Amino acid sequence: MLGMMMNAPLLVSSILRHAETYHGGTEVVSKTVEGPIHRYTYGDLAKRSRKLANALKKLGLEHGDRVGTLAWNGYRHMELYYGVSGSGFVCHTINPRLFREQIGYIIEHAGDSVLFSDLTFLPILEALADRLAPLKAVVILTDESHMPKSDVLPNLVCYETLIAGESDEFEWPVFDENTASGLCYTSGTTGDPKGVLYSHRSSVLHAMAISFMDVLSLSANDAVVPVVPMFHVNAWGLPFAAPMVGAKLVMPGPNLDGASLHSLFESEGVTVTAGVPTVWLGLLDWMDAHGQKFTSLKRVAIGGSATPPIMISRFHNMGVTVRHAWGMTETSPIGLAATLLPKHEALSAEQKLMLECKQGRPLFGMEFRIDGSDGKPVARDGKAFGAMMVRGPWVAAGYYNTEKSPAHAVEGWFDTGDVVTMDEDGFVQIVDRTKDVVKSGGEWISSIELENIAQAHPAIKEAAVVGAPDARWGERPVLVVVVKPGQTFTRHDMLDVYTGKISKWSIPDDVIIVEELPHTATGKLLKTAIRQIVLDEYAKRSPDSTLAG
Amino acid sequence: MLGMMMNAPLLVSSILRHAETYHGGTEVVSKTVEGPIHRYTYGDLAKRSRKLANALKKLGLEHGDRVGTLAWNGYRHMELYYGVSGSGFVCHTINPRLFREQIGYIIEHAGDSVLFSDLTFLPILEALADRLAPLKAVVILTDESHMPKSDVLPNLVCYETLIAGESDEFEWPVFDENTASGLCYTSGTTGDPKGVLYSHRSSVLHAMAISFMDVLSLSANDAVVPVVPMFHVNAWGLPFAAPMVGAKLVMPGPNLDGASLHSLFESEGVTVTAGVPTVWLGLLDWMDAHGQKFTSLKRVAIGGSATPPIMISRFHNMGVTVRHAWGMTETSPIGLAATLLPKHEALSAEQKLMLECKQGRPLFGMEFRIDGSDGKPVARDGKAFGAMMVRGPWVAAGYYNTEKSPAHAVEGWFDTGDVVTMDEDGFVQIVDRTKDVVKSGGEWISSIELENIAQAHPAIKEAAVVGAPDARWGERPVLVVVVKPGQTFTRHDMLDVYTGKISKWSIPDDVIIVEELPHTATGKLLKTAIRQIVLDEYAKRSPDSTLAG
Ligand SMILES: Nc1ncnc2c1ncn2[C@@H]1O[C@H](COP(=O)(O)OP(=O)(O)OP(=O)(O)O)[C@@H](O)[C@H]1O
Ligand SMILES: Nc1ncnc2c1ncn2[C@@H]1O[C@H](COP(=O)(O)OP(=O)(O)OP(=O)(O)O)[C@@H](O)[C@H]1O
Ligand SMILES: [Mg+2]
């Protein structure tokens, strides 16, 4: 028997309607690519999103068509989020930091019909001119006075001109809440970027879940800055969650350096923000160097890669609460947030800090399963580790335009590719990535643990650990390091660093010194390339062997 | 084109699974009908709910069958919520405060197969013995040592015995999230109680929505007491929301007097509670009389009927934040919560208080429409009033086992029967009920406004205003009052009270003194009966006229 409740689909347009109707005067403030600060309200955002919807219709788009965006966080990008998805098209946010080749691949793979781009990405567009030729339009997110001239792309459309003549009346269509709303490709750390096709339902439920007290604690009394870009898993859902709760939304534009962020936070009375550790390092260092404080900031969400304890302490010392969170493109992204429990009150400050450094505990809606190397669930003791699998209403069931996904091999589950421990309260700690863990004689050795230990050595600038093929053990760990100018680091130093800290058989067999370590476009260590460095080095040392001596 | 996200239905059982898996050690504390305090954990709740699920299966229940409950807030009632709904049956909570005739009507109308009842309701059960005869079982929520003996009902089943032998393993079935999960009848203020059939989807979405910062702000760091009964619109969703966020749950049992509540709040470190104004009046008065304070309480949600400003002030003075909320059985219940906005910071304390006395602003997910007496939307100025219609995923689309619902006459909307104003930020203020508003010469006069003014007079104990039929105006307001012992109140006093406070044509034509005013089973003024009092009085005064002289 079915219940007798209204059939009201969860649609992205319902978020905008709510914000316009009950928070219509609340501000959306954007640092623009053109320079000045732009201010308007949710009421204006809603009106201009409807103008855009009318313009999109005229471009001849059809239900389900993909619309690409190459843009920083700003009000026009917000209009695209709502105008595109609200109309039943798919808002495909593209990461401009990817290599050009990857961007071209993604636009083609997604089959984008139209591309909207910030002014500043003209060089990318020109480099990809061939691939953009089949598109219905390439639109520059600016006004006539800022329109660039391009010989390579003579037909660029001006965004403001595109929507200028349109009516601001438009009835958002009502459709199945499982309709696709957005498309975002993964960062490409472990291979080619893969497309995740979000639905209206998943976007709305995720936005609700992250607004909870124990996740981001969002309220109409907040001023929220998504520092994490809108091309990076929908800025972690904040472009949906902020209007949902009626919070003031502040968009940082392209400049994410310490000085720019601090001045924006202070001038706009920002209370909540979210971003990756690298950005916060820049901000905190700048503030220390300039003796600055936060006068309004209350909470910062940190995720995307592990947050070092010292970063959490530095925020604490500035009176700011940290919410370390974990997520993936495939999980919309947030699945875990490290909010402490009443039972943790009795812990020492240091113990609390160690817990806050974990990736967090499960949001309601997300289910987790952690399978050890034997395929059986591991003990929930915070020590045993295994492959983390997840499921839930905002988890990808497959990849766009991709036949087979090994990550979806286990029926009903998505394999995150993260190797983790979980404690009895559900606090997860990432130990490594499945692809990076060194599988030595049936045991798993965490490359990240070995990297962190090496990283603490004063001579080392950056450290990576990868598995090198080994005839006897399958794989053995090898340390690859960049040494600080004027310093040295020997195999002997390496043994000193590790002895007593980890079990003997986990100590790397060798250390290789390099000038530089390869990184992905988003700044993560590129382990595939580092593995190649090791293979090349071994080949050099002993031409007929790839094994450590 | 559909998104490629997992199809994970929103089920009530997923809340219990989350609480067991990640908050398994968090306490559920209950004051019992038998006397002592009972303590266990979400882990225990989950286990015993599964035992119950196995027992229900043996009773021969089929998918969609209704299971009645007559019970106070306690752990066994929680097991019913999850054991019954989780299994795909419908948990039908019955209000034991209703008149027996109404209870019998509801059990029959719902077609309950089994009834679970607290020990203390034996007299009700015995009085309804005939109507209970066709049921599969009548189960008493107690253990063997407390089982009552009844000559009228010789086959009563003991709850603890029923589940004792069952396994605590049970796989919660997975089904369409629109499946019916619960059934609750309205309070019967304006006619016969009507059944609202909740779905799993509506229950989960409502629980998510009320956990938001600007609604009840629920966290794993809270200890929550639903003082509002579980038979009253699912205790406003707290039995779902508390385990969803992992909050400690404290259940007050049958004693809702000031002394009992205060001692429970203090001994259990309660931080959040929710209930109707009457209960808080009792608590605040008792605390004043005994010079008591709150040492842990942070937030109180008040709703169900209007909250007087003085009550909000009294809580503020005790350091407790008030969340005035509005809801109905048909809206799961919460649709509005009066959390202030940043723009209100500049207001005076008194202006803020007046806003907090309003019924609140819309939760995300709920849509509102307010139609004036001419059927057109009224101005959003906080002054113009009209009939409030709502829609959303947790709003009833009709009534159980009822052909035609006038409240659903407007396609896609539910007419709340409340007459309200709304301001530009969405703050709603209830002016009256559609049925109680006095329709005089095409204008609407709020009976509640007139009652509040009269209520402030020192001689008046309780006041009601109803419309009396009038040949010229259609209806004219009449005041009906109970006078305090030893006091008097004349027509002259009435004119004094109103003159200058309201427009002249709104002043009641007459005042009638009565010994007592009739109330519904849940303590609301019974306007239909009061209208009859007026008619009878007029008939007495002038046998051939029902009109005011
Ligand atoms: N708080 C965190 N701490 C540590 N690692 C994190 C955290 N949050 C996210 N991550 C890492 O980031 C990954 C998700 O990143 P993202 O979806 O951007 O792409 P990617 O996995 O790096 O790229 P690809 O899937 O294309 O190889 C997670 O699997 C996890 O390994
Ligand atoms: N905060 C509040 N302030 C004033 N009135 C409220 C508030 N919350 C709820 N109400 C009133 O309670 C009504 C809902 O109550 P409920 O669903 O328990 O049954 P009822 O409407 O009293 O009974 P019936 O529908 O059977 O006549 C609302 O329509 C509204 O009039
Ligand atoms: Mg990945």
Ligand SMILES: [Mg+2]
């Ligand atoms: Mg009603």
